[in-house]
Amino acid sequence: MRLVCVIGFTPDKQSFGDNHEKQKLIWQGCRMKLNPDDGYALGFALHLKKQNPDLFIEVVTMAPLSVTPLVENILRVGVDRGTLVSDGIFAGSDTATTSRILGKYLKSIDYDYLLAGSFGDDSKINQLPPQVSELLNINYISGISSIDEDTFSSSKILVEVEEEKAMATYELSAPAFLGLTEKCGHKLPYVRLKDSRMDVGHRLQVIDNSVLGFEEREVGPKGSLTKTISVQALRKKTAQQRIVGTDSEGIEYVYNFLKEKRFI
Amino acid sequence: MHRALVYFEKENCQHAVQLLEVLRQLYGNEAFECYALTINGNGQVCQGKVDYVLDVQNQALKPYDQRALTDVVSTLCKTYDFDHLLFVASHFGRTLAPRVAIRLGAAFVSEITAVRHDADSQPQFIAPEAGVQNIGVIKAKAGKPVVLTVRPDTFQYDGSQEKTTKQIKLSDLEFKAGGIRQISRHDNVDNNDISDCELLISGGGGIAKHFEALAPLAKALRGKVSASRPILDRDLIPRSALVGQSGKTVSPRLYMALGIHGAIQHVVALERVEHIISVNTNVNAPICSLSEIVVHGDAATFVDKMLKKIMEDNSHATD
Numbered sequence: 299m300r301l302v303c304v305i306g307f308t309p310d311k312q313s314f315g316d317n318h319e320k321q322k323l324i325w326q327g328c329r330m331k332l333n334p335d336d337g338y339a340l341g342f343a344l345h346l347k348k349q350n351p352d353l354f355i356e357v358v359t360m361a362p363l364s365v366t367p368l369v370e371n372i373l374r375v376g377v378d379r380g381t382l383v384s385d386g387i388f389a390g391s392d393t394a395t396t397s398r399i400l401g402k403y404l405k406s407i408d409y410d411y412l413l414a415g416s417f418g419d420d421s422k423i424n425q426l427p428p429q430v431s432e433l434l435n436i437n438y439i440s441g442i443s444s445i446d447e448d449t450f451s452s453s454k455i456l457v458e459v460e461e462e463k464a465m466a467t468y469e470l471s472a473p474a475f476l477g478l479t480e481k482c483g484h485k486l487p488y489v490r491l492k493d494s495r496m497d498v499g500h501r502l503q504v505i506d507n508s509v510l511g512f513e514e515r516e517v518g519p520k521g522s523l524t525k526t527i528s529v530q531a532l533r534k535k536t537a538q539q540r541i542v543g544t545d546s547e548g549i550e551y552v553y554n555f556l557k558e559k560r561f562i
Numbered sequence: 563m564h565r566a567l568v569y570f571e572k573e574n575c576q577h578a579v580q581l582l583e584v585l586r587q588l589y590g591n592e593a594f595e596c597y598a599l600t601i602n603g604n605g606q607v608c609q610g611k612v613d614y615v616l617d618v619q620n621q622a623l624k625p626y627d628q629r630a631l632t633d634v635v636s637t638l639c640k641t642y643d644f645d646h647l648l649f650v651a652s653h654f655g656r657t658l659a660p661r662v663a664i665r666l667g668a669a670f671v672s673e674i675t676a677v678r679h680d681a682d683s684q685p686q687f688i689a690p691e692a693g694v695q696n697i698g699v700i701k702a703k704a705g706k707p708v709v710l711t712v713r714p715d716t717f718q719y720d721g722s723q724e725k726t727t728k729q730i731k732l733s734d735l736e737f738k739a740g741g742i743r744q745i746s747r748h749d750n751v752d753n754n755d756i757s758d759c760e761l762l763i764s765g766g767g768g769i770a771k772h773f774e775a776l777a778p779l780a781k782a783l784r785g786k787v788s789a790s791r792p793i794l795d796r797d798l799i800p801r802s803a804l805v806g807q808s809g810k811t812v813s814p815r816l817y818m819a820l821g822i823h824g825a826i827q828h829v830v831a832l833e834r835v836e837h838i839i840s841v842n843t844n845v846n847a848p849i850c851s852l853s854e855i856v857v858h859g860d861a862a863t864f865v866d867k868m869l870k871k872i873m874e875d876n877s878h879a880t881d
């Protein structure tokens with residue numbers, strides 16, 4: 299059985315500040331972190347592997363080479379292979395283009411299930427699993443809160459899904475893409491101290507465009523159908539504003555406001 | 563003439579109606595035709611609001627079979643040559659829309675919060691970007707269709723123009739179903755629907771350690787408790803009580819933000835709130851600039867004192 303976790307990294311920054319050169323966000327030089335929900339997907343895969351050591355887990359991500367140390371740490375907690383899809387000409391791709399690049403690599407490998415977090419920290423990352431699934435012509439289910447582990451080794455699995463207004467159970471045939479939520483309940487473990495220097499280089503591969511063979515006009519900003527023209531700070535509403543403290547005067551003020559507006 | 567398709571998912575028809583406001587903002591005074599797509603539903607809610615209802619009836623077409631639905635939507639798109647396809651960013655809509663976009667090779671913009679036009683009258687879409695306070699202005703390159711998703715309750719449709727709605731029945735569309743089967747489904751009894759209440763007591767990272775203190779205050783004010791992402795991450799609330807981009811859009815009369823910083827992913831969900839009161843140790847937190855009253859100080863202290871004050875006055879009132 300082979301599982302592939304498709305993971306994403308987001309800038310580990312609350313704000314890009316004024317870094318709006320060329321009116322687009324500059325990721326280069328930003329510290330990156332693993333998208334938290336993808337961490338749960340990885341945690342779940344590693345949990346399955348504990349019970350079933352034959353399970354092969356690969357992580358795949360498209361990112362600048364600067365995330366290499368982060369991928370190495372993922373290999374140090376028990377993932378079998380790390381694939382970094384990276385090439386200068388991929389930079390600036392929109393999500394659909396990122397999906398096409400990753401999709402081309404995924405088409406070339408074997409897998410039973412693809413896994414990812416289903417509520418990424420970034421609504422753009424959330425589009426990736428359905429888009430990749432479309433390219434691979436497989437089913438995708440998001441919002442999976444638990445997976446019947448007994449069914450995992452068969453060709454059909456049972457998953458429980460949290461929808462807006464209902465809980466539902468689905469039977470899904472392999473191959474398929476599974477979008478997991480934090481409810482699956484397994485965090486990505488930390489690297490143990492004794493493993494922190496483990497050499498994992500031989501399990502890490504970089505796939506660049508010499509392997510995938512896109513033309514330059516197909517990827518990056520040129521290959522993308524959407525364009526972020528600018529990133530702007532949120533407009534500030536200049537509401538009539540009153541600043542008070544938590545002393546009795548402040549409490550009184552809020553209290554009277556609540557009364558006036560008939561909340562009390 | 564412009565032509566747009568709005569997908570009326572059976573369980574989200576009320577939210578789909580709101581997307582008609584997006585069309586109004588997109589096309590302004592230019593003539594356009596609006597098509598509503600309903601699958602195994604009745605087009606009742608669209609009556610008088612759209613030009614055509616594409617009424618697809620086929621029980622083999624399941625709401626969770628996104629591949630089959632993608633077949634249907636893309637076929638219709640090719641037949642009718644739409645300029646825009648609009649989906650509610652619901653559980654299923656969030657999967658269906660990007661699939662359709664890929665299938666059609668169409669530009670896709672997700673979770674838009676507003677539409678603008680540039681100097682050449684080309685539409686620009688506003689959507690949250692990474693970072694605390696950033697919104698992105700996004701443009702689709704030439705070509706059609708453009709696929710859009712919109713979160714529930716982001717736009718409000720006032721239903722002013724009455725239209726004559728024609729029904730188009732479709733029963734012989736081709737699609738390939740399979741690989742997925744629903745075994746069971748039970749409705750969630752959500753006693754905590756934060757999307758329609760008058761007052762929300764909302765907590766964030768700044769009150770995480772005393773989060774339990776919010777419920778009594780909410781009770782005393784007959785409101786409900788909601789929260790920002792760090793509270794969900796600590797498992798202190800169910801996802802249904804999360805306010806923000808990955809949670810719900812809310813429109814209470816009063817939103818009390820306790821220890822909430824005001825990241826864009828949070829405040830996009832507050833566009834239609836009437837009054838905001840924030841309590842924060844940092845008066846420069848972005849939420850404060852949106853607030854009518856800023857209480858500068860510790861949120862837990864505020865909650866304690868506020869509750870005491872309300873209780874005292876209640877007991878005086880009943881003396």
Ligand SMILES: Cc1cc2nc3c(=O)[nH]c(=O)nc-3n(C[C@H](O)[C@H](O)[C@H](O)COP(=O)(O)OP(=O)(O)OC[C@H]3O[C@@H](n4cnc5c(N)ncnc54)[C@H](O)[C@@H]3O)c2cc1C
Nearest residue numbers: 419420766767768790791806807808821823825827843861
């Ligand atoms: C794509 C995407 C989607 C996201 N979706 C959501 C979403 O749906 N909802 C959401 O909420 N977030 C979402 N986030 C996360 C969001 O960016 C912020 O990280 C989050 O909203 C921060 O929550 P917070 O303000 O409660 O916490 P913090 O950022 O930790 O802020 C805490 C605030 O409390 C103040 N404070 C500290 N101590 C006290 C005290 N004792 N008393 C009073 N005030 C105090 C601080 O000054 C600060 O302003 C999303 C992020 C991304 C990238």
Ligand SMILES: Nc1ncnc2c1ncn2[C@@H]1O[C@H](COP(=O)(O)O)[C@@H](O)[C@H]1O
Nearest residue numbers: 325360361362384385386388389390391
């Ligand atoms: N050198 C690179 N190789 C592969 N992907 C990259 C590279 N640089 C950026 N990306 C990805 O391209 C997308 C947009 O990047 P950008 O707009 O350049 O910041 C994101 O998904 C990045 O992770």
